[in-house]
Amino acid sequence: MVLLKQQLLSVEPKPFVKWAGGKRQLMPVIEKHIPADFGAYFEPFLGGGALLFHLLTKNPGLKCNVSDLNSDLVLAYAVIRDRVKELIISLENRAKDYQKNPDSYYYSVRESEPTSHIEKASRLLFLNRTCFNGLYRVNSKGKFNVPLGRYSNPNIVNEENLLSVSHVLQSKRIQINCQDFSSILGLAKKNDFVYFDPPYQPVSKTASFTSYTDRNFSYDDLEMLVDVSEKLGQKGCKVLHSNSKSKQVLDLFSSSKWKVIEIPVNRAINSDSAKRTGHTELLIKNY
Protein backbone atom coordinates (compact mmCIF):
# COMPACT_ATOMS: atom_id res chain seq x y z
CA MET A 1 0.00 0.00 0.00
CA VAL A 2 2.86 2.39 0.92
CA LEU A 3 4.57 1.51 -2.35
CA LEU A 4 1.34 2.30 -4.21
CA LYS A 5 1.16 5.73 -2.56
CA GLN A 6 4.77 6.48 -3.51
CA GLN A 7 4.13 5.37 -7.07
CA LEU A 8 1.09 7.63 -7.35
CA LEU A 9 2.97 10.62 -5.98
CA SER A 10 5.90 10.00 -8.28
CA VAL A 11 3.74 11.17 -11.21
CA GLU A 12 4.76 14.73 -12.03
CA PRO A 13 1.91 17.17 -11.31
CA LYS A 14 0.37 18.53 -14.50
CA PRO A 15 -2.56 20.87 -15.28
CA PHE A 16 -5.75 19.09 -14.19
CA VAL A 17 -7.88 21.01 -16.69
CA LYS A 18 -7.51 21.56 -20.40
CA TRP A 19 -7.67 25.34 -20.68
CA ALA A 20 -7.89 27.69 -23.64
CA GLY A 21 -4.46 29.26 -23.98
CA GLY A 22 -2.88 26.56 -21.77
CA LYS A 23 0.90 26.63 -22.05
CA ARG A 24 1.85 22.97 -21.61
CA GLN A 25 2.92 22.51 -25.23
CA LEU A 26 4.97 25.71 -25.16
CA MET A 27 6.91 24.79 -22.01
CA PRO A 28 10.13 23.81 -23.86
CA VAL A 29 10.24 27.36 -25.31
CA ILE A 30 9.04 29.23 -22.20
CA GLU A 31 11.54 27.31 -20.06
CA LYS A 32 14.41 29.02 -21.86
CA HIS A 33 13.09 32.40 -20.66
CA ILE A 34 12.65 31.56 -16.97
CA PRO A 35 15.04 33.83 -15.02
CA ALA A 36 18.12 32.02 -13.70
CA ASP A 37 17.44 33.22 -10.16
CA PHE A 38 14.42 34.80 -8.53
CA GLY A 39 12.62 35.06 -5.17
CA ALA A 40 8.90 34.23 -5.17
CA TYR A 41 6.82 33.24 -8.21
CA PHE A 42 3.61 35.11 -9.14
CA GLU A 43 1.10 33.90 -11.74
CA PRO A 44 -2.02 36.12 -11.73
CA PHE A 45 -3.71 34.56 -14.82
CA LEU A 46 -3.33 31.00 -13.55
CA GLY A 47 -5.71 29.00 -15.81
CA GLY A 48 -4.41 25.42 -15.92
CA GLY A 49 -1.13 26.55 -14.33
CA ALA A 50 1.27 24.90 -16.79
CA LEU A 51 4.24 27.03 -15.74
CA LEU A 52 3.36 26.76 -12.03
CA PHE A 53 3.48 22.95 -12.18
CA HIS A 54 6.64 23.01 -14.28
CA LEU A 55 8.40 25.18 -11.67
CA LEU A 56 7.06 23.17 -8.71
CA THR A 57 8.28 19.91 -10.27
CA LYS A 58 11.80 21.35 -10.27
CA ASN A 59 11.49 23.09 -6.90
CA PRO A 60 8.60 21.94 -4.66
CA GLY A 61 9.66 24.45 -1.97
CA LEU A 62 9.20 27.47 -4.25
CA LYS A 63 7.27 30.38 -2.71
CA CYS A 64 4.28 31.00 -5.00
CA ASN A 65 1.39 33.42 -5.15
CA VAL A 66 -1.03 32.35 -7.89
CA SER A 67 -4.50 33.61 -8.75
CA ASP A 68 -7.28 33.81 -11.32
CA LEU A 69 -10.53 35.74 -11.64
CA ASN A 70 -12.52 32.56 -12.42
CA SER A 71 -13.93 31.59 -9.01
CA ASP A 72 -14.97 28.05 -10.07
CA LEU A 73 -11.42 27.33 -11.20
CA VAL A 74 -9.85 28.70 -8.01
CA LEU A 75 -12.30 26.65 -5.94
CA ALA A 76 -11.20 23.52 -7.86
CA TYR A 77 -7.55 24.21 -6.91
CA ALA A 78 -8.54 24.58 -3.24
CA VAL A 79 -10.67 21.40 -3.24
CA ILE A 80 -7.87 19.38 -4.90
CA ARG A 81 -5.46 20.67 -2.28
CA ASP A 82 -7.70 20.13 0.77
CA ARG A 83 -10.25 17.38 -0.04
CA VAL A 84 -8.86 15.36 -2.94
CA LYS A 85 -10.14 11.96 -1.76
CA GLU A 86 -13.77 13.14 -1.57
CA LEU A 87 -13.33 14.78 -4.97
CA ILE A 88 -12.07 11.53 -6.50
CA ILE A 89 -15.09 9.62 -5.13
CA SER A 90 -17.45 12.24 -6.59
CA LEU A 91 -15.69 12.00 -9.99
CA GLU A 92 -15.86 8.18 -9.91
CA ASN A 93 -19.62 8.41 -9.38
CA ARG A 94 -19.94 10.88 -12.25
CA ALA A 95 -17.86 8.58 -14.50
CA LYS A 96 -20.27 5.68 -13.78
CA ASP A 97 -23.34 7.82 -14.52
CA TYR A 98 -21.72 9.15 -17.72
CA GLN A 99 -21.04 5.62 -18.99
CA LYS A 100 -24.72 4.71 -18.64
CA ASN A 101 -25.91 7.56 -20.88
CA PRO A 102 -23.25 10.14 -21.88
CA ASP A 103 -25.58 12.56 -23.62
CA SER A 104 -28.32 12.98 -21.03
CA TYR A 105 -25.90 12.86 -18.08
CA TYR A 106 -23.62 15.53 -19.61
CA TYR A 107 -26.48 17.98 -20.15
CA SER A 108 -27.99 17.32 -16.73
CA VAL A 109 -24.62 18.16 -15.13
CA ARG A 110 -24.24 21.23 -17.34
CA GLU A 111 -27.63 22.50 -16.11
CA SER A 112 -26.98 21.65 -12.47
CA GLU A 113 -25.94 24.25 -9.92
CA PRO A 114 -24.41 22.33 -7.03
CA THR A 115 -23.73 24.22 -3.83
CA SER A 116 -21.18 21.99 -2.06
CA HIS A 117 -17.52 22.68 -2.81
CA ILE A 118 -16.82 19.04 -3.71
CA GLU A 119 -19.72 18.83 -6.18
CA LYS A 120 -18.87 22.23 -7.71
CA ALA A 121 -15.25 21.19 -8.31
CA SER A 122 -16.17 17.74 -9.62
CA ARG A 123 -18.73 19.35 -11.98
CA LEU A 124 -16.02 21.61 -13.43
CA LEU A 125 -13.56 18.73 -13.88
CA PHE A 126 -16.23 16.42 -15.33
CA LEU A 127 -17.42 19.03 -17.86
CA ASN A 128 -13.82 19.88 -18.78
CA ARG A 129 -13.11 16.18 -19.55
CA THR A 130 -16.27 15.53 -21.54
CA CYS A 131 -17.16 18.81 -23.27
CA PHE A 132 -16.34 19.71 -26.86
CA ASN A 133 -12.63 20.49 -27.26
CA GLY A 134 -12.12 20.48 -23.47
CA LEU A 135 -12.93 24.15 -23.53
CA TYR A 136 -14.08 26.29 -20.60
CA ARG A 137 -16.40 28.98 -21.89
CA VAL A 138 -19.23 30.83 -20.18
CA ASN A 139 -21.87 33.20 -21.52
CA SER A 140 -22.43 36.77 -20.31
CA LYS A 141 -24.40 35.42 -17.32
CA GLY A 142 -21.46 33.25 -16.30
CA LYS A 143 -23.20 30.00 -17.37
CA PHE A 144 -21.05 27.23 -18.86
CA ASN A 145 -22.32 26.76 -22.43
CA VAL A 146 -20.08 24.26 -24.27
CA PRO A 147 -21.77 21.23 -25.94
CA LEU A 148 -20.88 17.58 -25.31
CA GLY A 149 -17.65 16.44 -26.99
CA ARG A 150 -17.17 13.22 -28.94
CA TYR A 151 -15.01 10.94 -26.80
CA SER A 152 -15.17 7.15 -26.66
CA ASN A 153 -13.53 6.81 -23.24
CA PRO A 154 -12.72 10.15 -21.56
CA ASN A 155 -10.37 10.00 -18.56
CA ILE A 156 -12.83 11.57 -16.11
CA VAL A 157 -11.07 10.74 -12.84
CA ASN A 158 -7.27 10.83 -13.54
CA GLU A 159 -6.54 9.92 -9.92
CA GLU A 160 -2.74 9.81 -10.22
CA ASN A 161 -2.49 13.39 -11.39
CA LEU A 162 -5.06 14.70 -8.87
CA LEU A 163 -3.12 13.10 -5.99
CA SER A 164 0.14 14.49 -7.29
CA VAL A 165 -1.32 18.00 -7.73
CA SER A 166 -2.89 17.82 -4.27
CA HIS A 167 0.43 16.82 -2.74
CA VAL A 168 2.44 19.63 -4.33
CA LEU A 169 -0.22 22.30 -3.57
CA GLN A 170 -0.17 21.44 0.14
CA SER A 171 3.08 23.34 0.55
CA LYS A 172 2.54 26.17 3.07
CA ARG A 173 4.56 28.37 0.69
CA ILE A 174 1.83 28.40 -1.99
CA GLN A 175 -1.06 30.88 -1.88
CA ILE A 176 -4.00 30.51 -4.28
CA ASN A 177 -6.49 33.37 -4.53
CA CYS A 178 -9.44 34.50 -6.60
CA GLN A 179 -8.64 38.08 -7.55
CA ASP A 180 -7.98 40.52 -10.38
CA PHE A 181 -4.40 40.54 -11.73
CA SER A 182 -3.79 44.08 -10.44
CA SER A 183 -3.93 42.89 -6.81
CA ILE A 184 -0.39 41.54 -7.02
CA LEU A 185 1.13 45.00 -7.42
CA GLY A 186 1.28 45.50 -3.66
CA LEU A 187 2.61 41.98 -3.02
CA ALA A 188 5.46 41.26 -5.45
CA LYS A 189 8.91 42.41 -4.31
CA LYS A 190 12.33 43.03 -5.82
CA ASN A 191 13.68 39.98 -7.71
CA ASP A 192 10.31 38.15 -7.69
CA PHE A 193 9.30 36.54 -11.00
CA VAL A 194 5.87 37.44 -12.41
CA TYR A 195 4.42 35.56 -15.39
CA PHE A 196 1.39 37.21 -17.04
CA ASP A 197 -0.60 35.01 -19.43
CA PRO A 198 -3.81 37.03 -19.92
CA PRO A 199 -6.64 36.32 -22.36
CA TYR A 200 -5.02 37.25 -25.66
CA GLN A 201 -5.78 40.36 -27.64
CA PRO A 202 -7.57 39.23 -30.82
CA VAL A 203 -5.43 39.25 -33.98
CA SER A 204 -8.63 39.35 -36.03
CA LYS A 205 -12.35 39.75 -35.36
CA THR A 206 -13.01 36.00 -35.65
CA ALA A 207 -9.94 34.79 -33.77
CA SER A 208 -10.84 36.00 -30.30
CA PHE A 209 -11.39 33.77 -27.30
CA THR A 210 -11.86 35.73 -24.10
CA SER A 211 -14.80 34.08 -22.30
CA TYR A 212 -13.05 32.50 -19.32
CA THR A 213 -15.26 34.55 -17.00
CA ASP A 214 -18.47 36.55 -17.38
CA ARG A 215 -16.29 39.61 -17.99
CA ASN A 216 -14.22 39.87 -21.17
CA PHE A 217 -10.62 41.10 -21.13
CA SER A 218 -10.67 44.38 -23.03
CA TYR A 219 -8.06 46.68 -24.53
CA ASP A 220 -8.43 48.87 -21.41
CA ASP A 221 -7.53 45.86 -19.27
CA LEU A 222 -4.43 45.31 -21.38
CA GLU A 223 -3.41 48.96 -20.96
CA MET A 224 -3.84 48.56 -17.20
CA LEU A 225 -1.77 45.35 -17.36
CA VAL A 226 1.10 47.16 -19.11
CA ASP A 227 0.93 49.91 -16.47
CA VAL A 228 1.03 47.33 -13.62
CA SER A 229 3.95 45.57 -15.36
CA GLU A 230 5.96 48.78 -15.65
CA LYS A 231 5.42 49.49 -11.94
CA LEU A 232 6.56 45.95 -11.10
CA GLY A 233 9.64 46.55 -13.27
CA GLN A 234 10.40 49.74 -11.30
CA LYS A 235 10.32 47.67 -8.10
CA GLY A 236 12.91 45.28 -9.59
CA CYS A 237 10.56 42.39 -10.43
CA LYS A 238 11.34 40.12 -13.38
CA VAL A 239 8.27 40.25 -15.61
CA LEU A 240 7.41 37.84 -18.44
CA HIS A 241 4.32 38.12 -20.66
CA SER A 242 2.67 35.85 -23.19
CA ASN A 243 0.37 37.43 -25.76
CA SER A 244 -0.69 37.38 -29.38
CA LYS A 245 1.35 39.04 -32.09
CA SER A 246 -1.15 41.84 -32.61
CA LYS A 247 -0.53 45.47 -33.42
CA GLN A 248 -2.09 46.55 -30.11
CA VAL A 249 0.29 44.39 -28.10
CA LEU A 250 3.37 45.40 -30.11
CA ASP A 251 2.48 49.10 -29.73
CA LEU A 252 1.89 48.89 -25.97
CA PHE A 253 5.21 47.08 -25.41
CA SER A 254 7.25 49.22 -27.81
CA SER A 255 9.42 50.84 -25.11
CA SER A 256 13.06 49.72 -25.03
CA LYS A 257 12.69 48.18 -21.55
CA TRP A 258 10.74 45.28 -23.13
CA LYS A 259 12.40 42.51 -25.15
CA VAL A 260 9.91 41.01 -27.61
CA ILE A 261 10.50 37.41 -28.75
CA GLU A 262 8.46 35.75 -31.49
CA ILE A 263 7.65 32.08 -31.02
CA PRO A 264 5.94 29.67 -33.45
CA VAL A 265 2.89 27.78 -32.10
CA ASN A 266 0.09 25.42 -33.01
CA ARG A 267 -3.18 26.80 -31.73
CA ALA A 268 -5.39 24.13 -30.17
CA ILE A 269 -8.66 26.06 -29.62
CA ASN A 270 -10.17 26.36 -33.06
CA SER A 271 -13.10 24.28 -34.26
CA ASP A 272 -11.50 24.19 -37.73
CA SER A 273 -8.48 21.88 -37.39
CA ALA A 274 -6.86 23.44 -40.49
CA LYS A 275 -6.63 26.73 -38.58
CA ARG A 276 -4.81 25.19 -35.62
CA THR A 277 -1.30 25.44 -37.06
CA GLY A 278 1.25 27.97 -38.13
CA HIS A 279 0.75 30.96 -35.80
CA THR A 280 3.24 33.23 -34.11
CA GLU A 281 2.88 34.40 -30.52
CA LEU A 282 4.95 36.70 -28.38
CA LEU A 283 6.97 36.36 -25.21
CA ILE A 284 7.80 39.78 -23.77
CA LYS A 285 10.21 40.29 -20.86
CA ASN A 286 12.01 43.05 -18.98
CA TYR A 287 15.20 41.12 -18.04
Ligand SMILES: C[S@@+](CC[C@H](N)C(=O)[O-])C[C@H]1O[C@@H](n2cnc3c(N)ncnc32)[C@H](O)[C@@H]1O
Ligand atom coordinates in the same frame (compact mmCIF):
# COMPACT_ATOMS: atom_id res chain seq x y z
C1 LIG B 1 -4.65 32.36 -21.20
S1 LIG B 1 -5.47 31.82 -19.73
C2 LIG B 1 -4.09 31.31 -18.75
C3 LIG B 1 -3.59 29.98 -19.20
C4 LIG B 1 -2.51 29.39 -18.29
N1 LIG B 1 -1.25 30.06 -18.42
C5 LIG B 1 -2.32 27.90 -18.57
O1 LIG B 1 -1.22 27.43 -18.82
O2 LIG B 1 -3.35 27.19 -18.56
C6 LIG B 1 -6.00 33.33 -19.00
C7 LIG B 1 -6.65 33.24 -17.61
O3 LIG B 1 -6.87 34.57 -17.13
C8 LIG B 1 -8.06 34.59 -16.31
N2 LIG B 1 -8.51 36.00 -16.24
C9 LIG B 1 -9.27 36.71 -17.12
N3 LIG B 1 -9.38 37.99 -16.73
C10 LIG B 1 -8.69 38.11 -15.57
C11 LIG B 1 -8.39 39.19 -14.68
N4 LIG B 1 -8.86 40.44 -14.91
N5 LIG B 1 -7.60 38.96 -13.60
C12 LIG B 1 -7.12 37.70 -13.34
N6 LIG B 1 -7.37 36.63 -14.15
C13 LIG B 1 -8.14 36.84 -15.25
C14 LIG B 1 -8.99 33.64 -17.03
O4 LIG B 1 -9.97 33.13 -16.12
C15 LIG B 1 -8.01 32.57 -17.56
O5 LIG B 1 -7.95 31.47 -16.68
